[in-house]
Amino acid sequence: MNLSQLSQNLNIIARSVGAFIRKEGDNFDRSKIEMKGFNDLVSYVDKQAEEQLVEELRKLLPEAGFITEEGTDTTRGERFNWVIDPLDGTTNFTHTLPIYCVSVGLLDGDEVVVGVVYDPNRDECFSAYKGGGAFCNDNPIKVSEAPALKDSLIATGFPYYDFGLTQQYLQVLGSFMAKSHGIRRLGSAALDLVYVAAGRCEGFFEYNLNPWDVAGGTIVVQEAGGRLSKFLADGDCVFGREIVASNGNIHTEMQETIREHWKKGME
Structure with missing residues (x-):
């Protein structure tokens, strides 16, 4: 092929x-x-x-x-x-x-x-x-070279139908607000991903996602030099219902920030 x-x-x-x-x-x-x-x-x-x-x-x-x-x-x-x-x-x-x-x-x-x-x-x-x-x-295109979370702009998506983890998510958002240049919510996970790939933001995270939300963008992130995972560990980002995408440099910091508040047992 x-x-x-x-x-x-x-x-x-x-x-x-x-x-x-x-x-x-x-x-x-x-x-x-x-x-x-x-x-x-x-x-x-x-x-x-x-x-x-x-x-x-x-x-x-x-x-x-x-x-x-x-x-x-x-x-x-x-x-x-x-x-x-x-x-x-x-x-x-x-x-x-x-x-x-x-x-x-x-x-x-x-x-x-x-x-x-x-x-x-x-x-x-x-x-x-x-x-x-x-x-x-x-x-x-390639991902940003920003070295740390404090130098980064982060994209995310908000819950819109399943609100069971809203409190944990709000706490995670609060931590990212305090540790980064800010949070952006565009309303399109696919664009969030390719914006990470293009260096327009350094990271993206969201949960309750479907395969069609992320399949097209994940390979763009990978081929642009970025990194992908689930919230707390490596794993299937297309069918895994949650994703962290980053420029690679800030990936561990993003996972650690999520881990501070995220529900136990979500690995």
């Missing part, structure tokens, strides 16, 4: 779907919002964007299966599977806040080998494939 060519074709597909999303966003009717669950929004734009992605990706790699947020195709491949979030940041999108993206990753077994995160509002296409480096619009 030519991962370089596959990555180039994936970027073209993501850009096309992103252009559709942005066009629909210009005149989006909020009365068309649906609720999948408490504070879990979806629209026809999410669904149609996913349908477009599945159709084109099926042509690109016929033997691959799919793990999709909106359930357009749930057929699993024996080896390869596309992990798709057609519109990461749906709540932002439905409120006309221009912070959202298309995110796609390709799993080879349990390993992400190709990924793309496309922001149609800034026309930024972040991409990577295994062993090929990380890029934004074909320009190489």
Whole structure:
């Protein structure tokens, strides 16, 4: 498999779907919002964007299966599977806040080998494939060289439907506020990840995540020289429901800061 060519074709597909999303966003009717669950929004734009992605990706790699947020195709491949979030940041999108993206990753077994995160509002296409480096619009990117947490900007996401660990999370946030340049909450885990890869922030952490939230961005972080883990230990960041991403230099400090307050037994 030519991962370089596959990555180039994936970027073209993501850009096309992103252009559709942005066009629909210009005149989006909020009365068309649906609720999948408490504070879990979806629209026809999410669904149609996913349908477009599945159709084109099926042509690109016929033997691959799919793990999709909106359930357009749930057929699993024996080896390869596309992990798709057609519109990461749906709540932002439905409120006309221009912070959202298309995110796609390709799993080879349990390993992400190709990924793309496309922001149609800034026309930024972040991409990577295994062993090929990380890029934004074909320009190489790398993580920040900030040496310590005190020199760092940290991104996170807030709980929006499962509030069982809210108090611990607030305590963790308080510690990061006191130890860093600050906390940012953009509302798109995929963009948080690629911003770490591009050196725009030094770290990102969040829990209650789904595979489609992070699959596209994790390989971009890795290929940009960053580090990934679960909150308190190494582990599966795609299916593990939680993630710490960093420039590597501050990773231990981030885990130690989380460990101060996080629920026992979350390793």
